[in-house]
Amino acid sequence: MTTHAWFEVDDPDDEFEFTDDERAFASALSAHCMAWAPADVLGEVGRPDDWESLLAHVSLSDRAEPRGRHLIDLGVHLVDGRVRGDRLHNQLYLLPDQPHSWALDATGPTDELARVAADWFRAVLDKPIVLYVWIREGYAYAARYAYADSGETLSQSYVKKLAPDGQAAELTEAGHVHGRGWIQTVGLPTPSLYLHIRGDLDKGSVIPGVRATTKRGSLPGLWYE
Numbered sequence: 198m199t200t201h202a203w204f205e206v207d208d209p210d211d212e213f214e215f216t217d218d219e220r221a222f223a224s225a226l227s228a229h230c231m232a233w234a235p236a237d238v239l240g241e242v243g244r245p246d247d248w249e250s251l252l253a254h255v256s257l258s259d260r261a262e263p264r265g266r267h268l269i270d271l272g273v274h275l276v277d278g279r280v281r282g283d284r285l286h287n288q289l290y291l292l293p294d295q296p297h298s299w300a301l302d303a304t305g306p307t308d309e310l311a312r313v314a315a316d317w318f319r320a321v322l323d324k325p326i327v328l329y330v331w332i333r334e335g336y337a338y339a340a341r342y343a344y345a346d347s348g349e350t351l352s353q354s355y356v357k358k359l360a361p362d363g364q365a366a367e368l369t370e371a372g373h374v375h376g377r378g379w380i381q382t383v384g385l386p387t388p389s390l391y392l393h394i395r396g397d398l399d400k401g402s403v404i405p406g407v408r409a410t411t412k413r414g415s416l417p418g419l420w421y422e
Contacts, residue, residue, distance in 0.1 A: 204253045218307055225307065229314075230319070240254070245285075252272055255318070257270075269284060273301060280313065301317040325393070328392045329407065330391070340416045341354075352420060354419045355382060
């Protein structure tokens with residue numbers, strides 16, 4: 198159990214100028230979360246760039262990695278008696294245009310919305326996360342953090358100079374690429390190994406035939422999805 202208050206609005210003269218209803222929601226949400234909130238995650242309150250709603254959010258990182266590796270931002274938006282929760286844009290903290298299957302969308306009185314949002318945060322924070330790694334000649338040439346219950350990619354990387362010869366061209370031709378030529382790891386063969394990062398792995402599954410390990414090596418740079 199954590200000793201810090203989640204989603205606490207500290208300054209009554211805060212620059213965001215929260216309404217009484219927003220403050221009541223944040224206070225109730227914090228109270229609901231305090232009994233179970235993990236100590237390695239901090240809940241924060243603010244406003245997204247659209248400035249129309251209250252934002253309560255958390256950021257998950259793989260803290261076992263040097264300097265930590267950011268994995269995903271999660272949060273809820275409260276506006277006009279409606280609360281929506283989902284994965285957030287990692288810079289703007291906006292909700293996605295297309296909600297994920299595990300997204301939250303509820304309406305009701307403030308106290309009820311706070312309870313529903315707290316239950317949603319707890320369920321999402323318990324989603325199992327694994328790290329898949331592809332190794333060639335002792336070096337990791339690709340890596341992917343993913344939810345083990347849905348297979349959704351959180352972040353990934355691919356280094357052509359470390360990968361098998363010709364593989365990048367084959368993956369590009371097959372359409373496993375986007376953005377600035379970023380190779381998508383979903384097109385790769387079976388990973389060499391996986392590490393359980395957080396969450397209840399009994400609620401998910403890993404790619405068949407992949408060896409479990411707790412040993413960590415150097416990973417190439419990762420980009421967000």
